[in-house]
Amino acid sequence: MEFSEHIKTANVEDVVLQQPLHTSIKGTLCITGHHLLFSDREEESCQQVLLLLRNIDAVEKRATESSGTIVIKCKDLRVLQLDIPGMEQCLNIAQSIETLSCLNCVAEMYPFFYRPSNASPQDPWGLSTPERHYAEMEELHERWRLSTVNQDYSVCASYPPAVIVPKAIGDDALKKVAKFRQGGRFPVLCYYHKKNGTVILRGSQPLTGANRKRCLEDELLLQIVIGDSDRGYIIDTRSAQQAQQARMMGGGFESKSCYSNWKRLHRHMERGKTLQESLIKLVDACGDKSPNMDRWLSKLENSKWLSHVQTAMSTAGLLAECVERDGHSVLVHGSEGTDSTLLISTLAQLILDPSCRTLEGFLKLLEREFVQAGHPFQQRCSHSAFSHARIQQECPVFLLLLDCVWQLWRQFPLALGFSEALLLRLATEAYASDYGTFLCNSDMERCALQVKDKTHCLFRALLKPTEREQYNNPLYEPNELAIWPSVHPQSLQLWRGYFLRWTQQTRHLELVQEEIRNMVIEWGKISMNCVFSKMNLILVLISTACLEFMKSFLYTLKPKLREKI
Missing domain, CATH: 1.10.220 (Annexin V; domain 1)
Known part of the structure; x- marks a missing residue:
């Protein structure tokens, strides 16, 4: 289907644009297949606004016989207003925007058409691969191996083709473990702590069910991980009650009798609809123009967003403590293992590993723990805080991660090699991007749609000399020690650079x-x-x-x- 079929009115003159931090301007509005272009043709000002249609979260319209107004609410939290002469033109523009901003076919999205001038077709798509990551960690090679059991994605649809697993476990056993874990996400290594040789693994819940089924291969895998150690920890991102309820639905958790050397710790983390509604309430509070202080504080508290930040950071801190201070290996999982699990494994590595705190190291960490590990960006970032659509699989897990990283950046201004500008850029790109990095829900989907062949990689673009200069932290001083964030309520702040970014004070x-x-x-x-x-x-x-x-x-x-x- 051609994009032109959805465009009823392509150009409108004498449109008035009102946008945050700018005065109103009059000019020409143009709609293309992927962009909304506003141009002020007065030679003195010559202002242009280019908005990716994918960035539009909601469209509200009001029309009279002679004119109409369209309010555009964006996923990056901007709110734009277009005053358009003519009722028919207004309704046509609104309908075109609504249709083109909600196209769900990945192959029709702008990253497949974007051709940056400074990019070469020979540029590799990502920053690293599981194979390269394994090759760089020679200290792993004695006890761990790179398995290609999932090379055709038949074992786990959300894992990459290669994963790091214990050397003493064969691929046939891994296939049995995958059948015992939700979505086939068997435990795989994501971090090796050089200081004491302990590791962090991530996976999904075991499918024990009401009959308390067992998988000897799964029990063997976890025993091999801790070796001669007397203890390993399992951090379950569900409450004990939720884990019990999951057992009645076919899921479950590792029982003490079958995993005697593993201690299970439950740390309840909200996800899904609850987290999405929290974001909606917070954005509503930040957009409230009432000068009433009690009203603002009440709305901020009711959103519970900072509580989610605190929970995520404290859980990641617990994970890091188990590895660094207690000297024990840890398995992290919730239900599916694609959201909260990745969130706290990423934060824990940022706390523990100085190599993850450089600009390039942080981007590699995100690529490894979110993009390659199967976080469903397409589903989670389909809508932001303004959409009128019913909440389905939307959930701002990645935005919550960036907020937590910002808290770290604020508490340790010398320890992180990147700036707040990078976090803001990533938050915007996750919802609407020129690049293909955050397209699809898994590596398998990206492979099927040839995303790596037909689009460009955001992370590589951010590391180009012209880009990285604005994302480097000029105060950065390498620190080989772990950085332990404070999670006291007084230590956590609203990320005003993001949530209040379109206000004059910010x-x-x-x-x-x-x-x-x-x-x-x-x-x-x-x-x-x-x-x-x-x-x-x-x-x-x-x-x-x-x-x-x-x-x-x-x-x-x-x-x-x-x-x-």
């Missing part, structure tokens, strides 16, 4: 951050007198709130720079 803070960033980058190139003059100018121009932010930020500067200032 824009002021962004300008201050950018100015400080530029100063830090250039401090060695120019005299400190010049730096001091710039700082004095900022102090005069910004508000008291910004001053407090700046003082706390400057305090975290590298010691040498702090001494000179």
Whole structure:
């Protein structure tokens, strides 16, 4: 089907655009198969707005006989308003936008048509592969191997073709274990702790059912993992009650009698509809223009979003403690093992592994733990917080991860090699992107649709010299130690850079951050007198709130720079 069939009116003149942080402008509105283009043709201003239609979450329209208004609510939380002359033109534009923004055929999405000028057809699609990741960890090779049991995706549809498993377990046994685990997600290694040789595995729930079925191969696999150790931990991201209920539905958990050397810890993490509704409530609170403080605090509390952040970070901290401080291997799973499991395994590695805290290391971690490991991006990020559609499989797990990483970044401003700008970019790209990285729900689907052959990789684009400069943290100092975040309520804050990103106050803070960033980058190139003059100018121009932010930020500067200032 041609995109033109969905476009009833392609161009409209004299449209007035109202958007956050800008004054209203009049110009020409144009609809293409993938974009909404607004152009102000006055030579003095010459403003253009290009909006990917996939970024549109909801469209609301009001029309009279002579004109109409369309309110566009985006997945990146922007709200745009178009005042269009003519009722018929308004309704045509609204219908075209609604249809084109909801096309579900992956092969028709913009990443298949996007051709960046600085990309080469010879560029590899991703940053790494399971094979390369295994080859780089030579210390694993004695006890662990790379299995291609899933090379045709017949054992587990959501796993990549190659996974790391114990050397002492054969592929035939793995196939039996896969049948015993939800969705075929048998336990696989995702992290090796060099300090003490312990590991983190992830998988899905065992299918014990009401009859308490057993799988000897599954029990053997987990026993091989801990070897001579007397203890291993299983972190179940469900409550004990939920795990019991799952048993009545055919699922279940590892019993003490069959897994005697493994201690099960339940840490209830919300998922699915509950998490999606929490995001909706938070965005509603952030968009409330009422000056009533009690109303704002009540809405923020009722959203429970920060509670989810706290739970995720504390569970990841528990996982990291089991490995680093207790010296025991850990298996993580919930039900399917594609959401909360990946969330806390990723956060735990960020806490433990300094190589995951560089810009490239963090992107490799996301590629390994979310993209390759089978997080269903297509389902989870189908809609954001504004959609009027009934919640089905939408769930902001990836956004919750980025929020948790931002909390880490704020608490340890020198320990992470990337900036908040990277997290904001990733949050936007997960819902609507020019690149194919977050398309589909698994590696198998990407292979079937030739995503890696016909689209470009976001992570590689972010590492190009022209891009990575704005995503590097100029204050970064490598730290070989684990970083232990505080999860006390007073330590966690609303991620205003994302949830309040289209407000004037947040824009002021962004300008201050950018100015400080530029100063830090250039401090060695120019005299400190010049730096001091710039700082004095900022102090005069910004508000008291910004001053407090700046003082706390400057305090975290590298010691040498702090001494000179």
